Amino acid sequence: MVKKLFLIFALLLGNCATVQAQTLVFTAIPDQDESRLRSRFDKVAVYLSDTLGVKVRFVPVKSYAAAVTAFRNNQVQLAWFGGLSGVRARNLVAGSQAIAQGEADRHFVTYFIAHADAGLRADAAFPRGIAGKTFTFGSKGSTSGRLMPEYHVRRIFGAAPDKVFSRVGFSGDHSRTIALVQSGAYQLGAVNFKVWENELKAGKIDLKKVSVIWKTPPYPDYQWTIRGDLNRVFGAQFAKRVKAALLALRDPVLLASFPRQRFVSAANADYKPILEIGKSIGLID
Amino acid sequence: MTSTARERAAARGQPSPMVRTSVVFVGIAVLAAFAADIEITTADPWSEFGRMALGAVTPDFTATERLAEAVAMTVAFALLGVTVANICGFALALAFHVRAVRVGCAVVRAVHELFWALIFLQIFGLSPLTGILAIAIPYTGIIAKVYSEILEEADHAPLRIVPAGSSRISVFLFARLPEAWVHFKTYALYRLECGLRSSAVLGFVGLPTLGYHLDSAFRQGNYAEVSALLIVFYIIVATMRRWMHRRLLPVYLIGAILMMPGGVDISMANILRFLGSDIVPFPLRMAQSIDGATLAALGHWTAAMFTEEALPGIVNTLILTMIALVVSGIGALTMFPLISPKFFGKRQRIFGHAVLVIIRSTPEYILAYVFLQLWGPSMAPAIVALSLHNSAIIGHLIGRHTESMKIRADAPRGVNLYAYDILPRIYPQFLAFLFYRWEVILRETAILGILGIPTLGFYIDSAFADVRYDRALFLIIVTAALNIAVDTLSRRIRSRLRLKTTLDNG
Incomplete structure (x- = not known):
């Protein structure tokens, strides 16, 4: 029995040890369309592989x-992060850099949405009438679904969301935020504007039931971040070559996975506002 | 076996201790229900509910990429995790008289497999070790306990006829083990079913099992895909006893090992950083030296963690657990006749089994989300989800238990048979199962925390989401302590009521 156990572990470790040291591994945070994620991003991998050699x-x-x-663990070296997750990652990995972002990410927006029964109307000014109602954020780690809406709620009311609203939830995902507000399970929610507009186009939203009542001022969001220690493994100027490959990406099929029109240059300094907001509301130590 | 206690109580004109205990627990649950937030805020759930219903009846088996791979992985992680746990658990069961072993097992099984997975994700990443250890570690603790109880409760008659001077090993092999072996086998199969569920659920945090796709499909509202995935999962669980033959086990295990994904780097530096720095409380980690100021900061950190997160988490966890425990009990007593030969014929029971498999194999997380759509955010969806799931498990065990019961030729039928014959006879076993599940229900509240109900699991999930492992570990330790307290209490009650403590009837 013990021998068998030992064998299992030996095989397992042996299996894990076959690391291809020369492979660039990348990931993307899961907050857009998750269906057939692997197939779609495998195509991006092929593009990067062909371009970078x-x-x-x-x-x-x-x-x-x-x-x-x-x-952080160097199990991926390149990642498509959200604003907050990117700042967190770069704080944890010295020398890592934001290299590219979508054009839309320079002025990203969060929509506050409300169920019709909440009796709130769209307004350019912050809707103070949201106090005392039920409210759902998206994922706890999301910039558009958590960080920015919480920041504006705190800025206006001077209190934490669970003091402002009668109930606060975390739907875990933008699509679910929309579903939960549309069904009236929550009266209000905060959602990534791109997801809202995609679902609107796809006919999943009934505007008689749920509508946008406020748009946040723009802020920087998603970006590609790369570790700083790759030149040793992949050769000089590797980060620059990855950046060039991303900026040169024009295939609409590949770009649709993000979904962006194209990528433009980005730098760590672009995300300073996110870092400061994260610190000010206690999400970053 | 409790007849003496019952007779004594009856002679004094009092209800039996078992009835009194049940009444106390129902009372606690009613009080908890007053304290619980179970407001129902319906608006118009029907369009989303309609979409779910439509999805349920139009399963789309082509929507999931690499479905076969996910099925194979679900089975592979379960098999490897449960096998490792069986081997380690069996070895530890033999040493269960050692206090350190007992305490160690209690601690490891007090932590939900999802939290083990979240911990191992930090150090091993998405390597197969993460999934296997996340199942194997808590299961080892459970199996060690159950196997040691089986050994203890096994018939000791063979021991009396062992020749004097036999070695301890032969006594064990020839007098004790054969008696317990059949119980081990039944329990191991039951554990494998649990392992399949755990393995699927681990997909929620990123392992490549069915739960991975289930979570994605659910998030996107692709309910046709959700129902296809659930059907696949029900089939795996329902047919388990058909494909799981002991002789095929080595083949399955080798297959499982070969299938594990490679190519994930396990680095010692990551392990050391996690253990040496990440989980150290923030004030200590930041301190230059251990002085008065550091200790004061640490005290402040601990106090804040306790009052702001641990305490409200404990209160909500207990409220949810107590209500769910009692509702599960009521549900189980309602459901078990569905699969009992004492009440239904063979064909009807196939239907009953199907219903119970579906209810107990649907992850509570998904049940809770469906009810959340219907009733709005409160503890109500969580209570119903947990209770349904556990009712179906206990109902299944009790129903199986009635299979071997003998009833008199002139026994009444239907409701009278239920109320005057079967129910009193299964009640001790029922309470034993229910109290056994108490600790399990407590542990399962964790996963509902991830959905947003502010149990301890909610705060632990937040800590992981914020990449604050010191806080996560603090709260996991609190959770484990709470589990151990409930487990101890449950054992005391079971032994006071002289209930059989083993769960060997799966």
Whole structure:
């Protein structure tokens, strides 16, 4: 029995040890369309591999935190992060850099949405009438679904969301936020504007039941971040070559996975506002 | 076996201790229900509910990429985890008289497999070790306990006829083990079913099992895909006893090992960093030296963690657990006749078995989400989800238990048979199962925390989401302590009521 157990572990470890040291592994946070994620991102891997001349592999992750951890542990070297997860990852990995973002990510927006029964109307000014109602964020680690909406709620009311609202939830995902507000399970929610507009286009939203009542001011969001220690493994200027490959990406099929029109240059300094907001509301130590 | 206690109580004109205990627990649950937030806020759930229902009847088996791989992985992780746990658990069962072993097993089984997985994800990443250890470690603790109880309760008659001077090993092999072996086998199969569920659920945190796709499909509202995945999972669980033959086990195990994904780097530096720095409380980690100021900061950190997260988490966890325990009991007593030959014929029971497999194999997380759509956010969806799931498990065990019961030729039928014959006879076994499940229900509240009900699991999930492992570990330790307390209490009650403590009837 013990021998069998030993054998199992030996085989397992042997199996794990076959690491391809020369493979660039990347991931993407899971907050857009998750269906057929592997097939779609495997195509991105092929593009990067052909352009860079190294092996590239995509690994799927289930949460923002898992993406940050994998990046920190060097199990992935390149990642498509959200604003907050990117800041967290770069704080944990010295020398890592934001290299590219979507054009839309320079001025990303969160929509506050409300069920019709909540009796709130769209307004350019912050809707103070939301106090005392039920409210759902998206994922706990999301910039558009958590960080920015919480920041604005705290800014206006000077109190934590669970003091402002009668009930606060975390739907875990933008699509579910919309579903939960549309069904009236929560009266209000905060959602990534791109997901809202995609679902609206797909006919999943009934505007008689749920509608946008406020749009946040723009903030920087998603970006590609790369570790700083890759030149040793993949040769000089590797980060720059990855950046160039991303900026040169034009295939609409590949870009649709993100979904972005194209990528533009980004730098760590672009995300300073996110870092400061994260610290100010206690999400970053 | 409790007849003497019951007779004594009856002679004094009092209800039996078992009835009194039941009444006390129902009372606690009613009080908890007053304290619980079970407000129902319906608006118009029917369009989303309609979409779910439509999805349920139009399963789409082509929507999931690499479905076969996910099925194989679900079985592989379960097989490897449960096998390792059986071997280690059996070895530890032999040493269960050692206090350190007992305490160690209590600690490892007090932590939900999802939390083990989240811990191992930090150090091993998405390597197969993460999934196997997340199942094997808590299961070892459970199996060691159950096997040691089976050995203890096994018939000791053969021991009396062992020739004097036999070695301890031969006594064990020839007098004790054969008696217990059949119980081990039944229990190991039951554990494998649990392992399949755990393995699927581990997909929620990223392992490549069915839960991975289930979670994605559910998030996106692709209910046709959700129902296809659930059907596949029900089939795996329902047919387990058909494909799981002892002789095929080595083949399955080798297959499982070969299938494990490679290519994930396990680095010592990551392990050391996690253990040496990440889980050290923030004030200590930041301190230059251990002085008065550091200790004061640490005290402040601990106090804040306790009052702001641990305490409300404990209160909500206990409220949810107590209500779910009692509702599960009521549900189990309602459900078990569905699969009992004493009440239904063979064909009807196939239907009963199907219903129970579906209810107990649907992850509570999904049940809770469906009810959340219907009733809005409160503890109500969590209570119903947990209770349904556990009712079906206990109902299944009790129903199986009635299979071997003998009833008199002139026994009444239907409701009278249920109330005056079967129920009193199964009640001790029922209470034993229910109290056994108490600790399990407590542990399962964790996963509902991840859905947003503010149990301890909610705060632990937040800590992991914020990449604050010191907080996560603090709360996991609190959770484990709470589990151990409930487990101890449950054991005391079971032994006071002289209930059989083993769960060998699966």
